[in-house]
Amino acid sequence: MRARTQLLLVTFCVGILLVTDVSGERKKKRHRHGENAPTKTAVENDEDLSSADEESNLSVEEEYKANLQKIKEEFQYDPCMDKHCGAGRVCQPDKEGVAQCVCIETCETEPDPRRRVCINLNETWPSDCEVHQARCFCNSGDSRCKGPEYKHVHVEYYGTCRDMPECSEEDMSDFPRRMRDWLFNIMRDLADRKELPAHYLKMQRAAETNLTLRWTNAAIWKWCDLDGSPHDRTVSRHELFPIRAPLMALEHCIAPFLDSCDRDNNHKITLNEWGKCLELDEADMDDKCDQLAEIAAAGLEDE
Structure with a gap:
């Protein structure tokens, strides 16, 4: 959008300058005809001026087209300007110039061991970029997919994989309450x-x-906040990373708790599943995400 506006503005300015040049050129031609030309009849003068104007218009039109082409080349519209791609994907125009999200081809080497991540298959990977890339390969039918189990691969937490203590039945039964408190306090x-x-x-x-x-608003807020790209009214396992990763070291029950929220095991958590997991009344779990997004968009336009 920004690129289009810039292109239109520059085109408009060039048009004004060219019109001004034409007007000045016409005045000069008329002035020269008045001083240097032999005495002619009014009809002959009108015909000469008309012919000069046609030549001037043709020249200006050609100049305008040439300048417009230069502007288009200099301010080439980027189709990826308004395209958002999810983790593991980048925008790339196709042959027709249409923006497409494709898998990242290469991830930068991460020399810092602190950038290592532990995935849900209990494997340590060099970076989260490689995890997102691997999931993209599998979801797009790329031959580089490591296997069907990597279709839903996601980061559990940062750092090398380590043994986690077992979550006791007593701790698990109390976890929804602690989770509700944590969400509201955040x-x-x-x-x-x-x-x-x-x-x-x-x-x-x-x-x-x-x-x-107190509980439902906090739960709805976090669910809407987690439903990123694509905005499909569900929260995927990898979209739970902002909750899972920071709590893994403090709450050893967070992983089994979040896994239990996905009741139908389709790797996506609906708002109703989220509410049941937190032991909230289903009738109170009002899907306000679209409404909140519209309010947010209206607020940005006002600014």
């Missing part, structure tokens, strides 16, 4: 630091005075 902390977007801030304020909304 939401409140972001609001206090003025880092919570305005369309979520209203939900947070309402949750402060209503115990029911």
Whole structure:
């Protein structure tokens, strides 16, 4: 969008300059005809001026086309300007110039061991880029896919894989409550630091005075926040990374808890599944994501 606006603005400016040049050229021609030309009849003068104007118009039109072509070459519209691709993919125009999301061909070598990641198959990989790339290869039918089990590969946490303590039945039964508390406290902390977007801030304020909304609003906020690209009203296993990774060292039950949220084991968590997992009333889990996204978009346009 920005590139199109820039191109139109430059084209408009060139047009104005050319029109100004034509006007000045016409005046000069008329002035020269008045000073140097032999005395002619009014009809002859009109015919001469008309012929000169036609020649001038033709010359200006050719000059305009040439300048416009230069502008197009200099300010070439990038079809990937407004295209967003998910993790493991980059935008690349096809032969027709249409923006397409394709798998990343190569990932940069990560010399820092702290960039290593542990995946859900309990394997240590050099970087998250390679994990996203491997999933993309499998989901796009690329021959470089390592195997069907990598179609849903995702990062569990940063660092090399390590043995995690078992989550006891007692800890697991209490985990939904601790998770609800954690979500609300994160939401409140972001609001206090003025880092919570305005369309979520209203939900947070309402949750402060209503115990029911305290849990449901925090749960809806985080679910909408996690539903990234593509925005398909579900949260995939790899989209859970912002929750899973930072809590792995503190809450050893986080991995089995999040796995249990995917009740039908399709690697996607719906809002209803999310609510049941957190032991919230299904009737209170109102899908507000689209509404909140529209409010956010309207706020950006106002700015």
